[in-house]
Amino acid sequence: MNGAESLVETLAGAGVEVCFANPGTSEMHFVAALDRIGGVRCVLGLFEGVATGAADGYARMAGKPASTLLHLGPGLANGLANVHNARRANTPTVNIVGDHAAYHKEYDAPLTSDIEGAARPFSDWVLTAADSRSVSRDGAAAVAAAMAPPGRVATLILSADASWGEADGPAPLPPVAARAPAPPETVAEAARVLRSGEPAVLFLGGPALRGPGLELAGRISADSGARLVSQTLSARVERGAGRVAPERLPYPVDAALETLAGTRHLLLVGTKPPVAFFAYPGKPSALSPPDCEVRKLAGPAEDVVGALEALAEELGARGTAAALQAHEPPSLPEGALTPERAAAAVGALLPEDSVVVDEAITASAAFFSKTRGAPPHDWLDVTGGAIGVGLPLAAGAAVACPDRKVLCLQADGSAMYTVQALWTQAREGLNITTIILNNRSYAILKQELANAGAGDAGRRALDMMELDRPALDWLALARGMGVEGGRAKTVEELERQLTAGLHSEGPYLIDLVL
Numbered sequence: 001m002n003g004a005e006s007l008v009e010t011l012a013g014a015g016v017e018v019c020f021a022n023p024g025t026s027e028m029h030f031v032a033a034l035d036r037i038g039g040v041r042c043v044l045g046l047f048e049g050v051a052t053g054a055a056d057g058y059a060r061m062a063g064k065p066a067s068t069l070l071h072l073g074p075g076l077a078n079g080l081a082n083v084h085n086a087r088r089a090n091t092p093t094v095n096i097v098g099d100h101a102a103y104h105k106e107y108d109a110p111l112t113s114d115i116e117g118a119a120r121p122f123s124d125w126v127l128t129a130a131d132s133r134s135v136s137r138d139g140a141a142a143v144a145a146a147m148a149p150p151g152r153v154a155t156l157i158l159s160a161d162a163s164w165g166e167a168d169g170p171a172p173l174p175p176v177a178a179r180a181p182a183p184p185e186t187v188a189e190a191a192r193v194l195r196s197g198e199p200a201v202l203f204l205g206g207p208a209l210r211g212p213g214l215e216l217a218g219r220i221s222a223d224s225g226a227r228l229v230s231q232t233l234s235a236r237v238e239r240g241a242g243r244v245a246p247e248r249l250p251y252p253v254d255a256a257l258e259t260l261a262g263t264r265h266l267l268l269v270g271t272k273p274p275v276a277f278f279a280y281p282g283k284p285s286a287l288s289p290p291d292c293e294v295r296k297l298a299g300p301a302e303d304v305v306g307a308l309e310a311l312a313e314e315l316g317a318r319g320t321a322a323a324l325q326a327h328e329p330p331s332l333p334e335g336a337l338t339p340e341r342a343a344a345a346v347g348a349l350l351p352e353d354s355v356v357v358d359e360a361i362t363a364s365a366a367f368f369s370k371t372r373g374a375p376p377h378d379w380l381d382v383t384g385g386a387i388g389v390g391l392p393l394a395a396g397a398a399v400a401c402p403d404r405k406v407l408c409l410q411a412d413g414s415a416m417y418t419v420q421a422l423w424t425q426a427r428e429g430l431n432i433t434t435i436i437l438n439n440r441s442y443a444i445l446k447q448e449l450a451n452a453g454a455g456d457a458g459r460r461a462l463d464m465m466e467l468d469r470p471a472l473d474w475l476a477l478a479r480g481m482g483v484e485g486g487r488a489k490t491v492e493e494l495e496r497q498l499t500a501g502l503h504s505e506g507p508y509l510i511d512l513v514l
């Protein structure tokens with residue numbers, strides 16, 4: 001057995017079932033090992049950002065890491081923006097980056113670079129495997145590092161000779177770190193604050209936005225009168241009819257300040273204090289009011305659900321009924337297509353148990369609001385603000401959940417960063433309906449030009465934000481990568497296209513012309 005084979009067997013044994021790959025020469029032994037060993041499904045991405053974004057989508061839905069396979073420093077660099085999104089999502093990720101054989105490095109061959117240096121700012125754990133005999137242990141350590149709370153990015157650098165040299169066999173997964181419990185004083189203090197009757201917000205992220213965490217937050221809110229507000233961008237939110245429905249902190253600074261105005265106590269539950277995405281002249285960076293006391297109940301890496309359980313117990317709220325979202329999908333709209341009407345159509349037709357990927361940018365708020373009363377579904381955001389993750393995220397989510405419908409709400413400009421993901425969707429026959437929000441512009445940047453106080457946009461500035469010269473032919477792009485689709489210029493056409501997409505086997509793309 002060689003090092004690569006021992007690594008693949010180690011990954012499979014640790015429960016890593018999928019490798020999103022874009023390989024090169026230095027990874028050939030790893031690729032051959034994937035073939036020989038079995039147990040790890042290989043999914044090819046035609047750009048590394050597709051592989052890293054898909055690994056993120058997969059792990060968000062599967063609750064365990066996939067691996068990526070990337071080619072030296074340049075391959076890693078191509079994938080890093082979506083590694084950043086994964087890191088901001090607390091997604092467990094195992095990146096395997098091929099490297100030259102150790103003895104080849106002194107020759108400074110063209111693909112040589114400082115891979116550790118490139119990996120470090122985007123990883124929580126970086127290791128260069130020492131040799132073929134230790135690589136299985138290093139691989140097992142990488143998986144354990146990725147699975148450590150709250151979910152981390154581990155990058156293992158695998159030199160060609162560590163791959164092809166002799167190995168002893170696979171290594172077992174070492175113990176995975178557990179979430180630290182919230183200290184009793186923290187819980188008691190939170191209970192005291194909630195009993196004070198002063199305006200309080202539970203600010204929710206991570207495990208507090210799904211399953212038992214969300215339900216407990218709902219009970220605590222019903223008991224204490226504290227409002228529930230979720231962080232703006234989340235890895236995965238369970239929402240829709242029958243679920244506890246926190247407000248979402250809006251992205252624009254003024255709207256966020258308004259949402260939190262009057263709050264005296266903000267309890268952090270699985271997230272960090274709310275901050276503005278950017279600095280704007282004359283506006284604050286911190287979004288909680290100046291006289292608001294911010295306390296941590298449980299940080300993202302701590303036992304969020306346990307802390308909520310303890311708080312509910314302390315308050316006597318474990319049996320309190322939470323307020324649940326009613327099933328009230330919007331009625332089918334009529335008239336010319338606007339983001340609001342498109343969102344209402346989606347809200348009216350969204351199938352139960354679907355997975356929604358939201359890279360809708362300027363249309364996101366409308367889609368979020370119009371799907372509130374739709375049947376229960378999961379919602380995945382661009383957690384790190386690095387656009388170009390929507391199509392890959394959808395691909396990964398669909399690999400993880402083959403029996404669920406994935407609906408990708410995809411702004412046009414962002415789609416172009418990793419449009420090759422459509423090819424992966426077609427090749428793997430993934431159950432994804434993509435709605436391209438074709439406004440032929442970076443619309444948000446036009447708003448931001450004004451928000452940032454940068455003055456009026458002249459022709460040269462507008463040219464950096466308009467995508468209409470030439471216009472992109474979305475149906476041709478999709479067909480060129482094996483994805484069928486149709487165009488919608490009216491609400492009625494959108495309804496027809498959505499129905500077609502949601503009933504098709506495999507991927508479907510709707511060019512929604514705004």
Ligand SMILES: Cc1ncc(C[n+]2csc(CCOP(=O)(O)OP(=O)(O)O)c2C)c(N)n1
Pocket residue numbers: 081360361362363385386387388411412413414415439441442443444445
């Ligand atoms: C990796 C990365 N590059 C650039 C940006 C800056 N940026 C934010 S939104 C945006 C354009 C979004 O346009 P589109 O996806 O069409 O959405 P729209 O604003 O039209 O709704 C850009 C370039 C970013 N956030 N991330």
Ligand SMILES: [Mg+2]
Pocket residue numbers: 411412413414437438439440441442443
């Ligand atoms: Mg756009």
